[in-house]
Amino acid sequence: xxxxxxxxxxxxxxxxxxxxxxxxxxxxxxxxxxxxxxxxxxxxxxxxxxxxxxxxxxxxxxxxxxxxxxxxxxxxxxxxxxxxxxxxxxxxxxxxxxxxxxxxxxxxxxxxxxxxxxxxxxxxxxxxxxxxxxxxxxxxxxxxxxxxxxxxxxxxxxxxxxxxxxxxxxxxxxxxxxxxxxxxxxxxxxxxxxxxxxxxxxxxxxxxxxxxxxxxxxxxxxxxxxxxxxxxxxxxxxxxxxxxxxxxxxxxxxxxxxxxxxxxxxxxxxxxxxx
Amino acid sequence: xxxxxxxxxxxxxxxxxxxxxxxxxxxxxxxxxxxxxxxxxxxxxxxxxxxxxxxxxxxxxxxxxxxxxxxxxxxxxxxxxxxxxxxxxxxxxxxxxxxxxxxxxxxxxxxxxxxxxxxxxxxxxxxxxxxxxxxxxxxxxxxxxxxxxxxxxxxxxxxxxxxxxxxxxxxxxxxxxxxxxxxxxxxxxxxxxxxxxxxxxxxxxxxxxxxxxxxxxxxxxxxxxxxxxx
Numbered sequence: 457x458x459x460x461x462x463x464x465x466x467x468x469x470x471x472x473x474x475x476x477x478x479x480x481x482x483x484x485x486x487x488x489x490x491x492x493x494x495x496x497x498x499x500x501x502x503x504x505x506x507x508x509x510x511x512x513x514x515x516x517x518x519x520x521x522x523x524x525x526x527x528x529x530x531x532x533x534x535x536x537x538x539x540x541x542x543x544x545x546x547x548x549x550x551x552x553x554x555x556x557x558x559x560x561x562x563x564x565x566x567x568x569x570x571x572x573x574x575x576x577x578x579x580x581x582x583x584x585x586x587x588x589x590x591x592x593x594x595x596x597x598x599x600x601x602x603x604x605x606x607x608x609x610x611x612x613x614x615x616x617x618x619x620x621x622x623x624x625x626x627x628x629x630x631x632x633x634x635x636x637x638x639x640x641x642x643x644x645x646x647x648x649x650x651x652x653x654x655x656x657x658x659x660x661x662x663x664x665x666x667x668x669x670x671x672x673x674x675x676x677x678x679x680x681x682x683x684x685x686x687x688x689x690x691x692x693x694x695x696x697x698x699x700x701x702x703x704x705x706x707x708x709x710x711x712x713x714x715x716x717x718x719x720x721x722x723x724x725x726x727x728x729x730x731x
Numbered sequence: 732x733x734x735x736x737x738x739x740x741x742x743x744x745x746x747x748x749x750x751x752x753x754x755x756x757x758x759x760x761x762x763x764x765x766x767x768x769x770x771x772x773x774x775x776x777x778x779x780x781x782x783x784x785x786x787x788x789x790x791x792x793x794x795x796x797x798x799x800x801x802x803x804x805x806x807x808x809x810x811x812x813x814x815x816x817x818x819x820x821x822x823x824x825x826x827x828x829x830x831x832x833x834x835x836x837x838x839x840x841x842x843x844x845x846x847x848x849x850x851x852x853x854x855x856x857x858x859x860x861x862x863x864x865x866x867x868x869x870x871x872x873x874x875x876x877x878x879x880x881x882x883x884x885x886x887x888x889x890x891x892x893x894x895x896x897x898x899x900x901x902x903x904x905x906x907x908x909x910x911x912x913x914x915x916x917x918x919x920x921x922x923x924x925x926x927x928x929x930x931x932x933x934x935x936x937x938x939x940x941x942x943x944x945x946x947x948x949x950x951x952x953x954x955x956x957x958x959x960x961x
Contacts, residue, residue, distance in 0.1 A: 485906075485908075493921075494921075499909065512911075514825065514909075514912075515908060515909065516825060516906040516907070529815040529816075530813070531814050531824050531825065633924070634923070634924030634925050634926055637926060638923070638924070657925065657926040658925065658927045658928070659926030659927070659928050689819075689822060
């Protein structure tokens, strides 16, 4: 039996390999975050970019920490992430060429509609302190992502030493934004999310936004070309073309044009100069 | 369009993205099965027919490797294929080729271990005849593998089942890139993380249906060819 079966499968694999070879030419790998993918932004943006330039963008969606590590190993051409401190460290190590602001959105604190900790409408520091004091269930990404970094910084600002006061109420799941929201929905807990992922999230259960609009919840995204001096295989021209486009007026307008149910998810704020 | 029907709707619409995902899943997993069979069957037969010190240890090892966690295989292949890894110059990380490599490693033991057992059992039956006819080691392997071919189909299907079902290895070495390395299982993982549970479940059902269809086809082929042989 196996000969015909085998030749069929071989034909399949050859087709797969050939399509790899042809797609190789004008494509780049962008290591980015789960929030940009789960919110659907790339699905909207990349077809516009491809129509304009013919460049195929392959997105690997990981947490910010993992995305930067992927780039450090030379496995990506561009990083598009949201944790400024980690990005600046990446630059200082010489792995990035230059960092450009691209856009921002904000974080929101999500929690059960019944709000067992009673934090609705409070500022974020008070809300976190109360959640910790009452031991209300809180889901943490726990994956070194941009959102995880932001969450840890917020606990510090709220004066809570999360390392010491972790208890059964604080659940680190080590997964992406969507998975964290799914977990919070399942156990009716609180969770810090970027607004974009929350808006596009479908399995909300009994969850709703409890804290928003606090200045400290600002979430900045940046883009960097991986340094060809560190990794000669980096596709410098194509990668730069992507960066140039996304911070151009046209790219910025496209970002502003991405909406779910009439709500804009990301707000462009590139100023050309870079850091 | 309500979520409950969206997966079904995708099939009815002949959604191109969905078909590309199905095609890639099948291409990767079937390629891995073929490669793993080419490697695993002779390997299993050789181990089944050889007698040497430490053989039992090797048999135990091979049987244990059937339980290799996909995520561990994925990580190992990732480190090998990464630009900073020993095979980085080929630049095949985050491609379907990398996914085929990872799945092949994953299922070689799943095919080799049952092959070893089948060939060993059959050898007891064939020993006198093959020894009398003075058939060499390569000839013995070929004869036993050929005569065991109907039993070995099950080993192939087990390998295919594992390859088609796993998400850990393809996610790590493929990167779940839209339109390029997204398979059925990584698409299910992605839709789940978007909270799009009905669509994720629908995609899962499509995957299960395809696996059943392939098993049915293999079963039919087996019955048909057994009849031909008589």
